[in-house]
Amino acid sequence: MHNKWYQGSCLCGELTFQVRNIQDRIGHCHCRMCRKFHGAAFSTYGEVAQNDFEWTKGEKFISTYLAPNNTKRQFCSCCGSSLTFRTPKNTTHIEFSLNLLDDEVDVQPNAHIFTDFKANWTVITDDLACYREGRDSELKRPR
Ligand SMILES: [Zn+2]
Ligand SMILES: [Zn+2]
Numbered sequence: 001m002h003n004k005w006y007q008g009s010c011l012c013g014e015l016t017f018q019v020r021n022i023q024d025r026i027g028h029c030h031c032r033m034c035r036k037f038h039g040a041a042f043s044t045y046g047e048v049a050q051n052d053f054e055w056t057k058g059e060k061f062i063s064t065y066l067a068p069n070n071t072k073r074q075f076c077s078c079c080g081s082s083l084t085f086r087t088p089k090n091t092t093h094i095e096f097s098l099n100l101l102d103d104e105v106d107v108q109p110n111a112h113i114f115t116d117f118k119a120n121w122t123v124i125t126d127d128l129a130c131y132r133e134g135r136d137s138e139l140k141r142p143r
Contacts (some may be wrong), residue, residue: 008057008100012079015058019096023047026098026109027135028128031120037065037073038097040081041122044109045085045095053094115140 005018026046034043043125055062063077074083085095098105111129112118124130 006101006103006105008096009102010058010061010076010079010081010083010100012076012081012136014061014078015076015081015083016056016110017054017083017096017100018056019046019048019053019101021048021052022105022107023049024107025091025135027111028109029113030122031114032117033067033071034114035117035119036090037075041119042112043082043085044098046098046101046105046107047093049093050091053096058080104115110143111135 001082003020005020006022007016007018009016013125023046026044028044030042035041037043041064061077062074062083065073065075067073070088072086075081077084079105082097083100083102084097099104109128111131113135114133115130116132127143129139132138132140
């Protein structure tokens with residue numbers, strides 16, 4: 001059933017999108033930028049190929065924040081919801097905030113990343129793999 005389209009929307013509902021074929025590499029990111037941008041202990045992004053992501057309503061509400069490291073984060077200009085994340089080197093896939101999906105998904109996060117930067121009040125209580133930085137960095141705790 002991986003071909004099923006999952007429906008997503010921002011907090012105010014002006015923006016909607018759909019995704020399919022969610023990749024099996026969902027991580028909880030504890031980097032400082034994700035923490036600031038989401039106003040939360042970590043972000044959780046899903047990843048799909050460009051062709052598996054479609055805006056279905058409200059594209060005029062998309063705002064983009066270009067960070068000093070050239071990563072791009074899109075957010076809803078009406079409600080501030082975090083929408084997507086892109087690095088300049090990844091032109092084939094798009095990352096989207098998994099929390100925006102209104103449907104239950106059949107994939108699960110499998111790692112914590114950038115745990116060297118996690119808030120000291122965040123305690124990781126699950127048994128997922130923990131990487132110091134990205135998935136190609138040192139594995140601090142295997143699954
Ligand atoms: Zn919105
Ligand atoms: Zn991050």
